């Protein structure tokens with residue numbers, strides 16, 4: 001077969017993308033094509049996503065064709081649903097956009113099946129009439145498959161564990177171009193690897209997972225002035241140490257700009273948010289939270305009994321696409337000295353340029369793990385630390401790196417796969433034994449190294 005450029009502005013690699021266009025039901029576009037920009041555009045606008053070609057998949061067979069095409073022409077391939085977590089180095093050749101894989105079926109007896117393009121919001125809204133909820137994350141705009149295959153650390157993690165702990169089955173086109181169904185008994189090694197290793201093995205086309213009975217929760221976000229951060233965090237540390245597993249909590253230092261969605265009381269200043277979800281009786285949840293409410297003058301109180309459909313009010317993450325950089329670590333402890341170190345870099349009068357600095361408490365069902373072993377290696381993490389800033393902020397990224405350096409005495413263990421931002425960090429998400437097991441599985445299911453991230457780690 002002749003390998004020719006068929007579209008404008010194609011440089012490398014050269015491949016007959018018209019052939020792929022013919023074989024798939026979805027659109028194939030290259031740089032210069034009218035809909036290319038719209039198809040590739042990620043949620044995180046700071047990451048350049050400019051692949052040689054993009055395939056908008058509408059069926060699992062489209063994904064099969066894309067993977068086989070990549071293999072035939074020696075290209076590597078990456079999936080993208082929403083672009084909340086693209087890694088620039090991995091999205092240069094063939095990109096499979098999964099938005100068109102949009103099936104979403106809720107089984108009222110307590111489980112769901114969704115296509116790879118579905119975001120959490122669809123499941124949250126469709127499950128709510130049955131009093132059911134998924135283990136979604138801090139914002140329901142994130143894609144279910146990317147989030148879940150990276151572990152999936154959500155606002156009910158201490159009660160119910162990670163999203164991977166709820167997975168029943170995953171359908172995936174592995175790097176060898178074969179559509180497979182992985183369950184605890186069918187391709188168990190794939191089932192192990194896909195829960196934690198994200199897009200290393202292949203492109204997931206559909207996923208099935210259990211829901212929990214959680215029509216409402218008691219929780220939200222309680223805001224304090226930044227000048228009270230040291231007092232409130234100290235109280236929070238001791239309070240959260242005693243918190244039963246029915247409660248999941250985190251703290252976040254915010255510097256929010258004045259924007260239509262930002263309450264004026266929170267804009268243009270340093271604030272501290274205490275996030276809280278209590279999955280048990282609301283009155284009990286309120287009683288337990290009183291200690292935090294009394295810890296300092298409250299700027300804004302949005303903690304109440306709410307339907308699960310209000311879960312995004314807990315973390316108050318941004319919805320619209322934006323250009324951000326992120327830096328993250330896991331902490332093995334968060335003693336008073338660590339708080340001092342963090343606040344010296346990010347607290348009042350620190351001059352911190354960061355928009356968000358958050359510490360989530362782990363433990364409970366998160367630490368225990370689910371029924372089936374997985375490639376997720378961070379169950380020992382006591383806390384997760386995440387720093388987010390607006391790309392292009394002078395000194396922002398070096399400052400974020402300096403925060404991680406300052407916290408080094410308390411970091412330890414494997415990174416969370418969902419909070420890794422380079423291939424090197426990604427490798428750090430797995431211990432040696434898991435990495436060896438993953439490499440073996442990758443070589444079995446993707447012998448030619450078609451999956452971009454799998455190729456980096458295994459070939």
Ligand SMILES: Cc1cc2nc3c(=O)[nH]c(=O)nc-3n(C[C@H](O)[C@H](O)[C@H](O)COP(=O)(O)OP(=O)(O)OC[C@H]3O[C@@H](n4cnc5c(N)ncnc54)[C@H](O)[C@@H]3O)c2cc1C
Nearest residue numbers: 080081082083084085086137138143146147153199204418
């Ligand atoms: C605002 C925000 C809030 C977040 N909150 C949380 C949170 O609370 N908890 C948490 O755990 N994470 C959180 N994350 C991280 C998020 O879960 C990851 O970035 C996740 O990978 C996003 O998946 P996506 O499909 O939406 O993004 P995409 O950028 O489309 O995909 C990112 C990666 O996911 C994998 N992936 C996506 N689709 C497929 C597929 N079909 N098959 C195989 N692999 C696939 C690939 O490795 C891909 O490179 C958050 C991220 C942001 C930006």
